[in-house]
Amino acid sequence: MKKYLSSKIISNQQLSKSFFQMDINCPEIVKISEPGQFVNIYFSGDKKIFPRPFSIAGAKNGILKIVYKVVGSQTLQMSRWKSGHDLKILGPLGNKFSIKTGGTHVLIGGGVGIAPMLFLKDSLVTKNSKPYLLIGARNKDEMFLFEDYESELNLSTDDGSHGFRGNVVSYFQALVDSMEKPLHVYCCGPDKMLEVLAAYCKKMKFDLQVSIEKVMACGMGLCQGCATKTKTESGEIKYSLVCKDGPVYNAGDVFFNG
Amino acid sequence: MVDMRIKLGEKISLDNPLMTASGTFGYGNELSDVLDINNYGGIVTKSLSIEPRIGNPPPRIVETHCGMINSIGLANIGVETFLEEKAGFLSDYKGQLIVNIAGRTDDEYFAALKRLTQVDWIQGFEINVSCPNVKEGGIEFGKDPKVLGQLVKELRQLTDKFLMIKLSPNVTDIGIMAEKCQECGADAVAMINTLYGAAIDIYSRKPLINSVIGGLSGPAIKPVAIASVIKASKVIDIPIIGMGGISCGQDVVEFLLAGASAVELGTVHFFNPHAVIEILEFLKKYCDENNISAISDLVGKIDY
Ligand SMILES: Cc1cc2nc3c(=O)[nH]c(=O)nc-3n(C[C@H](O)[C@H](O)[C@H](O)COP(=O)(O)OP(=O)(O)OC[C@H]3O[C@@H](n4cnc5c(N)ncnc54)[C@H](O)[C@@H]3O)c2cc1C
Ligand SMILES: Cc1cc2nc3c(=O)[nH]c(=O)nc-3n(C[C@H](O)[C@H](O)[C@H](O)COP(=O)(O)O)c2cc1C
Numbered sequence: 001m002k003k004y005l006s007s008k009i010i011s012n013q014q015l016s017k018s019f020f021q022m023d024i025n026c027p028e029i030v031k032i033s034e035p036g037q038f039v040n041i042y043f044s045g046d047k048k049i050f051p052r053p054f055s056i057a058g059a060k061n062g063i064l065k066i067v068y069k070v071v072g073s074q075t076l077q078m079s080r081w082k083s084g085h086d087l088k089i090l091g092p093l094g095n096k097f098s099i100k101t102g103g104t105h106v107l108i109g110g111g112v113g114i115a116p117m118l119f120l121k122d123s124l125v126t127k128n129s130k131p132y133l134l135i136g137a138r139n140k141d142e143m144f145l146f147e148d149y150e151s152e153l154n155l156s157t158d159d160g161s162h163g164f165r166g167n168v169v170s171y172f173q174a175l176v177d178s179m180e181k182p183l184h185v186y187c188c189g190p191d192k193m194l195e196v197l198a199a200y201c202k203k204m205k206f207d208l209q210v211s212i213e214k215v216m217a218c219g220m221g222l223c224q225g226c227a228t229k230t231k232t233e234s235g236e237i238k239y240s241l242v243c244k245d246g247p248v249y250n251a252g253d254v255f256f257n258g
Numbered sequence: 259m260v261d262m263r264i265k266l267g268e269k270i271s272l273d274n275p276l277m278t279a280s281g282t283f284g285y286g287n288e289l290s291d292v293l294d295i296n297n298y299g300g301i302v303t304k305s306l307s308i309e310p311r312i313g314n315p316p317p318r319i320v321e322t323h324c325g326m327i328n329s330i331g332l333a334n335i336g337v338e339t340f341l342e343e344k345a346g347f348l349s350d351y352k353g354q355l356i357v358n359i360a361g362r363t364d365d366e367y368f369a370a371l372k373r374l375t376q377v378d379w380i381q382g383f384e385i386n387v388s389c390p391n392v393k394e395g396g397i398e399f400g401k402d403p404k405v406l407g408q409l410v411k412e413l414r415q416l417t418d419k420f421l422m423i424k425l426s427p428n429v430t431d432i433g434i435m436a437e438k439c440q441e442c443g444a445d446a447v448a449m450i451n452t453l454y455g456a457a458i459d460i461y462s463r464k465p466l467i468n469s470v471i472g473g474l475s476g477p478a479i480k481p482v483a484i485a486s487v488i489k490a491s492k493v494i495d496i497p498i499i500g501m502g503g504i505s506c507g508q509d510v511v512e513f514l515l516a517g518a519s520a521v522e523l524g525t526v527h528f529f530n531p532h533a534v535i536e537i538l539e540f541l542k543k544y545c546d547e548n549n550i551s552a553i554s555d556l557v558g559k560i561d562y
């Protein structure tokens with residue numbers, strides 16, 4: 001059951017040039033959050049009226065973590081909030097990753113798509129699984145490191161300024177032979193990347209879950225604004241609400257341009 | 259204690275003047291996690307059509323200065339699924355439940371109304387003749403006073419329940435439309451639906467929503483809505499339900515003064531899920547501080 005709360009920022013730390021991590025004190029939301037879900041952050045007195053959705057990047061000890069990239073006015077505003085600031089937050093929203101048993105878990109995050117993967121990793125680690133975590137960024141400035149990883153951490157940059165040179169999907173392909181099968185792949189990142197990865201996983205018969213983004217007004221199924229084209233099991237085409245039925249889908253069910 | 263009750267003619271009494279605007283509140287159950295929906299004097303459902311509709315392709319929404327444009331295309335689950343799935347939840351609701359009906363043809367409106375008027379937990383209807391986002395029907399019924407009048411007359415024959423017509427601001431004179439509704443037997447009019455709106459990405463040169471032109475809502479449209487209510491209140495005696503850009507209690511008082519008997523909250527739900535609670539608090543405080551014993555005393559009290 002989602003909650004709408006006024007919560008305090010505990011810390012708001014710059015991770016790299018444009019990436020930030022915000023820790024928010026909201027035990028009520030933390031208690032019921034699952035990897036893949038997101039929260040809405042609200043703003044007041046602005047020309048822009050929509051709240052902004054952010055994946056839950058961690059949820060433990062009453063503290064909810066988000067990792068965000070400054071891309072426009074609202075994320076810029078967020079980057080200026082200091083610890084102690086009260087914000088309005090709604091969550092948890094959306095569905096969750098379904099965690100498969102057995103086999104090897106491969107978590108792939110492109111850019112800020114890393115955020116939901118961090119929470120998924122935490123959750124797999126507590127289940128005694130040792131997932132691979134592949135992080136891709138454009139260059140070194142967009143890459144950030146986390147001290148508290150307990151999994152195989154693999155970094156790549158498009159320009160080779162840090163880690164593997166190339167995009168994270170080709171990095172995955174380079175590593176795939178060394179991974180014990182069957183593979184369960186989970187990914188969040190730009191549509192283009194998801195599309196390439198989906199084609200590859202289909203060919204290799206790896207099961208793939210993706211977390212996708214759509215502009216949202218309400219984030220909770222009130223407005224039907226976030227519809228995306230999906231296939232049902234019977235192959236029927238329908239519009240699915242990313243905020244409620246998603247953001248996590250089986251890769252085979254989504255159209256990356258829909 | 260301020261008396262918050264509002265009578266909408268003889269058929270409906272609201273515990274307070276706040277209702278939900280169609281299409282901004284799901285089917286009622288989505289927000290029930292974060293607040294008690296009995297805070298609303300009335301709930302108006304998403305527009306329902308006799309058959310389900312999948313709606314328009316994405317992108318369906320875009321944020322604009324102090325507002326948004328939508329082109330949902332009346333996506334809805336259809337009358338029968340609504341009755342099957344939502345009966346349990348909605349029949350527990352203590353306020354007045356109004357079902358919003360949309361149709362592409364006269365017959366679609368009639369079929370939906372005939373079916374729904376038999377349902378005892380539904381207290382009334384809001385007829386959407388003003389949706390800018392569908393190719394057929396929608397606003398076509400709300401533009402021509404003759405066509406509108408004919409539709410209202412026939413709908414009136416089909417139900418004794420509260421019947422309210424939701425009007426579009428995208429007409430030359432909303433007052434003429436309101437008069438027509440009154441003349442043809444409507445119990446009330448609701449206004450305004452969204453205004454035509456469009457936005458273009460200057461780099462890709464593509465329109466920012468699928469249908470190119472959609473419906474503008476949110477704080478940006480409030481002055482247009484207030485003007486519409488003033489115009490209508492000069493020419494009709496049946497109650498007006500006002501909406502368009504309400505974001506706080508002050509806005510609600512403004513609508514009441516302009517001549518609205520009650521209001522609907524729309525886009526505000528997206529940026530403040532607790533709006534109804536905050537607005538109720540404001541209204542009580544405002545009335546207390548200004549020695550107003552009944553909120554209904556504010557209706558139409560604009561001082562020209
Ligand atoms: C389910 C979901 C999870 C997300 N998780 C993260 C995350 O963990 N970290 C992160 O940095 N970003 C995340 N995003 C994207 C984030 O919401 C946008 O970057 C943010 O809204 C930008 O706001 P802005 O005002 O700074 O930029 P703007 O200049 O307003 O917008 C820049 C871009 O952000 C996107 N955007 C804008 N408004 C919205 C909206 N209301 N809903 C969705 N997208 C919008 C659009 O693609 C837009 O082109 C997520 C989006 C979704 C849908
Ligand atoms: C996303 C969205 C969906 C809507 N869907 C409907 C609808 O199905 N039927 C209808 O009569 N009005 C619909 N409306 C119009 C609203 O009910 C209301 O008339 C309008 O948004 C103006 O009020 P506001 O500015 O407070 O939102 C919709 C509005 C929005 C923003």
Ligand code: FES
Pocket residue numbers: 215216217218219220221222223224225226227241242243244
């Ligand atoms: S954002 Fe409103 S339904 Fe998904």
